[in-house]
Amino acid sequence: xxxxxxxxxxxxxxxxxxxxxxxxxxxxxxxxxxxxxxxxxxxxxxxxxxxxxxxxxxxxxxxxxxxxxxxxxxxxxxxxxxxxxxxxxxxxxxxxxxxxxxxxxxxxxxxxxxxxxxxxxxxxxxxxxxxxxxxxxxxxxxxxxxxxxxxxxxxxxxxxxxxxxxxxxxxxxxxxxxxxxxxxxxxxxxxxxxxxxxxxxxxxxxxxxxxxxxxxxxxxxxxxxxxxxxxxxxxxxxxxxxxxxxxxxxxxxxxxxxxxxxxxxxxxxxxxxxxxxxxxxxxxxxxxxxxxxxxxxxxxxxxxxxxxxxxxxxxxxxxxxxxxxxxxxxxxxxxxxxxxxxxxxxxxxxxxxxxxxxxxxxxxxxxxxxxxxxxxxxxxxxxxxxxxxxxxxxxxxxxxxxxxxxxxxxxxxxxxxxxxxxxxx
Amino acid sequence: xxxxxxxxxxxxxxxxxxxxxxxxxxxxxxxxxxxxxxxxxxxxxxxxxxxxxxxxxxxxxxxxxxxxxxxxxxxxxxxxxxxxxxxxxxxxxxxxxxxxxxxxxxxxxxxxxxxxxxxxxxxxxxxxxxxxxxxxxxxxxxxxxxxxxxxxxxxxxxxxxxxxxxxxxxxxxxxxxxxxxxxxxxxxxxxxxxxxxxxxxxxxxxxxxxxxxxxxxxxxxxxxxxxxxxxxxxxxxxxxxxxxxxxxxxxxxxxxxxxxxxxxxxxxxxxxxxxxxxxxxxxxxxxxxxxxxxxxxxxxxxxxxxxxxxxxxxxxxxxxxxxxxxxxxxxxxxxxxxxxxxxxxxxxxxxxxxxxxxxxxxxxxxxxxxxxxxxxxxxxxxxxxxxxxxxxxxxxxxxxxxxxxxxxxxxxxxxxxxxxxxxxx
Numbered sequence: 001x002x003x004x005x006x007x008x009x010x011x012x013x014x015x016x017x018x019x020x021x022x023x024x025x026x027x028x029x030x031x032x033x034x035x036x037x038x039x040x041x042x043x044x045x046x047x048x049x050x051x052x053x054x055x056x057x058x059x060x061x062x063x064x065x066x067x068x069x070x071x072x073x074x075x076x077x078x079x080x081x082x083x084x085x086x087x088x089x090x091x092x093x094x095x096x097x098x099x100x101x102x103x104x105x106x107x108x109x110x111x112x113x114x115x116x117x118x119x120x121x122x123x124x125x126x127x128x129x130x131x132x133x134x135x136x137x138x139x140x141x142x143x144x145x146x147x148x149x150x151x152x153x154x155x156x157x158x159x160x161x162x163x164x165x166x167x168x169x170x171x172x173x174x175x176x177x178x179x180x181x182x183x184x185x186x187x188x189x190x191x192x193x194x195x196x197x198x199x200x201x202x203x204x205x206x207x208x209x210x211x212x213x214x215x216x217x218x219x220x221x222x223x224x225x226x227x228x229x230x231x232x233x234x235x236x237x238x239x240x241x242x243x244x245x246x247x248x249x250x251x252x253x254x255x256x257x258x259x260x261x262x263x264x265x266x267x268x269x270x271x272x273x274x275x276x277x278x279x280x281x282x283x284x285x286x287x288x289x290x291x292x293x294x295x296x297x298x299x300x301x302x303x304x305x306x307x308x309x310x311x312x313x314x315x316x317x318x319x320x321x322x323x324x325x326x327x328x329x330x331x332x333x334x335x336x337x338x339x340x341x342x343x344x345x346x347x348x349x350x351x352x353x354x355x356x357x358x359x360x361x362x363x364x365x366x367x368x369x370x371x372x373x374x375x376x377x378x379x380x381x382x383x384x385x386x387x388x389x390x391x392x393x394x395x396x397x398x399x400x401x402x403x404x405x406x407x408x409x410x411x412x413x414x415x416x417x418x419x420x421x422x423x424x425x
Numbered sequence: 426x427x428x429x430x431x432x433x434x435x436x437x438x439x440x441x442x443x444x445x446x447x448x449x450x451x452x453x454x455x456x457x458x459x460x461x462x463x464x465x466x467x468x469x470x471x472x473x474x475x476x477x478x479x480x481x482x483x484x485x486x487x488x489x490x491x492x493x494x495x496x497x498x499x500x501x502x503x504x505x506x507x508x509x510x511x512x513x514x515x516x517x518x519x520x521x522x523x524x525x526x527x528x529x530x531x532x533x534x535x536x537x538x539x540x541x542x543x544x545x546x547x548x549x550x551x552x553x554x555x556x557x558x559x560x561x562x563x564x565x566x567x568x569x570x571x572x573x574x575x576x577x578x579x580x581x582x583x584x585x586x587x588x589x590x591x592x593x594x595x596x597x598x599x600x601x602x603x604x605x606x607x608x609x610x611x612x613x614x615x616x617x618x619x620x621x622x623x624x625x626x627x628x629x630x631x632x633x634x635x636x637x638x639x640x641x642x643x644x645x646x647x648x649x650x651x652x653x654x655x656x657x658x659x660x661x662x663x664x665x666x667x668x669x670x671x672x673x674x675x676x677x678x679x680x681x682x683x684x685x686x687x688x689x690x691x692x693x694x695x696x697x698x699x700x701x702x703x704x705x706x707x708x709x710x711x712x713x714x715x716x717x718x719x720x721x722x723x724x725x726x727x728x729x730x731x732x733x734x735x736x737x738x739x740x741x742x743x744x745x746x747x748x749x750x751x752x753x754x755x756x757x758x759x760x761x762x763x764x765x766x767x768x769x770x771x772x773x774x775x776x777x778x779x780x781x782x783x784x785x786x787x788x789x790x791x792x793x794x795x796x797x798x799x800x801x802x803x804x805x806x807x808x809x810x811x812x813x814x815x816x817x818x819x820x821x822x823x824x825x826x827x828x829x830x831x832x833x834x835x836x837x838x839x840x841x842x843x844x845x846x847x848x849x850x
Binding site for chain 2: 036038039041044047048051052055058059066067068069070071072098099100102103106107110111113114115123125141144145147148149256260261262263281284285286287288289290291292293
């Protein structure tokens with residue numbers, strides 16, 4: 001029987017019972033964290049060889065570059081070759097950066113504001129207003145960059161196969177101030193959505209009123225599959241070229257969740273003309289990124305297929321964690337009709353939707369009981385979830401036993417908050 | 426007898442003779458490069474241990490941070506401790522960044538333009554005009570950043586002990602649009618000048634009309650001495666604090682010329698309030714820089730004194746190169762009164778001043794004979810040396826024998842250009 005079917009008295013009894021359970025948890029003084037999409041130490045151990053004998057005395061790239069010294073702004077070739085296939089671009093369509101794709105996205109947007117992108121009539125900071133489309137629920141750090149730069153965010157609903165394209169098409173064709181859109185095309189943060197061919201084709205064929213509109217294509221989870229296969233989505237750069245919009249997309253990725261979050265490499269891909277434009281802008285900023293780390297990655301993974309093999313080892317570690325969360329939600333919440341959740345086939349998150357008006361309360365209850373969750377609202381622009389219902393669950397970092405405790409507490413918190421809400425209504 | 430004392434006929438003979446010498450060099454088809462301040466491979470070998478057994482399986486910082494994972498925006502403590510003494514700041518006055526101090530300077534200026542610095546009434550890009558003081562001869566990449574952002578550069582003459590402070594004081598007190606000044610306080614690029622106590626005190630006591638004026642203190646060569654001692658200059662942050670201007674200075678440094686230019690770490694130092702402000706701004710840009718590389722550096726150098734010991738090994742390699750250049754200039758050019766040059770006690774450059782109107786010609790003649798020099802004018806804002814006389818000589822990268830050939834050709838080119846100039850005038 002679902003909670004909605006209970007009488008007020010039954011619901012009150014249920015609530016007291018669950019509150020008692022929660023109080024018991026509080027007494028245990030637990031400290032559990034399901035807040036950030038961090039790999040666990042066990043996952044990081046998979047790449048430890050990179051820190052030991054991977055570079056043994058070797059620092060010269062295939063084509064003779066001394067990776068210790070200055071130079072090679074766009075990265076060494078063997079690192080490019082490694083990642084070209086991963087993000088679906090060619091040899092002249094890629095730059096290998098530092099350790100953070102977030103930083104490359106921030107920098108790309110900062111430069112767009114200060115200097116403009118290729119084809120900009122003027123730097124964006126000289127425009128009266130800059131707006132950005134934000135499919136939501138989405139990635140909080142994307143939204144934070146917009147907020148930092150005073151870019152007005154427009155929420156676009158995330159549907160089962162990507163952003164609501166009817167809305168996207170309408171908005172970009174009407175409003176010149178809309179300069180871009182955030183997209184996480186594979187295993188989107190937090191919904192796990194994989195963009196359909198139809199959505200990707202429509203994105204590539206957009207006819208924005210802003211001539212310098214850009215799709216920020218954050219392919220953060222491009223090889224982060226929980227199944228045997230990486231989703232074979234349409235190649236956005238190819239589609240943009242076919243549509244006559246070759247410069248409309250900037251593709252970002254990193255090895256943060258492949259090798260090391262603290263010491264990986266970031267990648268940007270785009271049309272050759274875009275890349276050349278970006279290199280010219282970058283040439284004022286740095287003489288080059290850390291080529292030794294690029295060489296480490298090239299030597300460790302060797303090929304794109306090597307990356308895919310490596311990701312299976314990650315999967316073997318994290319799949320049981322996703323399963324444990326889903327198993328608990330299915331067992332504890334599905335029968336009583338409290339909330340709904342994604343069943344992602346990859347990525348780092350499970351997206352939970354509670355009864356409207358319960359997300360903040362659930363997060364607060366969890367906190368009291370020693371479980372840290374991503375702040376409610378974080379998955380929406382300005383941190384405001386209009387229905388106060390979405391919560392991002394990040395299962396990868398805790399150990400399996402910690403995770404099982406945490407999700408148990410989460411389920412009790414959902415029961416409490418849902419019962420409270422129903423009693424109020 | 427100096428060239429100026431020769432008769433026209435004698436000068437013509439001299440010119441023909443030198444041109445013949447230069448033609449002989451051209452025939453040799455040499456390819457020599459004295460253009461960039463790059464360490465030689467031999468210098469980089471000094472830190473090779475960092476690439477082999479330095480991190481052997483170790484990735485946990487002293488206070489328990491897993492350097493492989495996300496986090497610690499401002500860097501791990503052992504890296505901070507290593508560099509605090511080097512740049513003269515305290516524990517809460519430092520951020521350890523990525524591999525490029527140039528990038529940290531670019532970013533600091535980009536953020537000032539887009540968002541403002543601590544205390545800015547508004548982002549600088551919202552000001553009608555932003556101007557910057559550029560002591561010259563100076564570092565071309567500093568000037569290039571200003572140029573990229575459309576910041577108007579005002580040239581300030583470099584004197585024997587730092588920038589012309591009479592001019593600096595007057596300008597900043599009168600013009601609100603002047604937001605900052607570039608300074609390389611030790612072994613300035615290219616002059617080798619070390620700022621005197623008097624200059625540093627006057628800088629710290631500036632009373633700029635712009636309330637958010639900043640000294641960009643690029644201490645790039647802080648430990649890069651050619652003698653036994655690092656110059657003991659006044660601590661700019663202390664002086665700024667004493668003067669009641671604690672937030673006026675941002676200190677930059679890196680290990681690019683200590684460990685590896687392609688894989689070092691960069692550092693920024695400032696007042697605690699400034700650092701906190703910068704960290705807040707940075708928190709939108711990245712989750713953290715490469716902590717594994719920070720750990721590598723901390724483990725390899727261990728202490729500031731360890732860095733100083735290491736720098737003596739660099740000195741042993743590069744001092745003979747500086748000596749070879751100076752010996753050639755002294756032997757070939759001093760007796761005939763052709764030009765003047767610095768005798769730096771550290772840094773990476775020798776600054777050569779030819780007869781006015783000869784620098785471009787000398788660089789062109791050298792190029793024809795197979796010797797690449799930094800472009801004439803590069804040491805001035807907008808690449809324009811008003812007197813066309815300054816040339817930056819970078820002796821560190823070539824081998825000693827290559828360098829000796831290159832400087833021999835340089836001296837002949839100077840003789841040709843000087844004789845031509847005197848015959849014209």
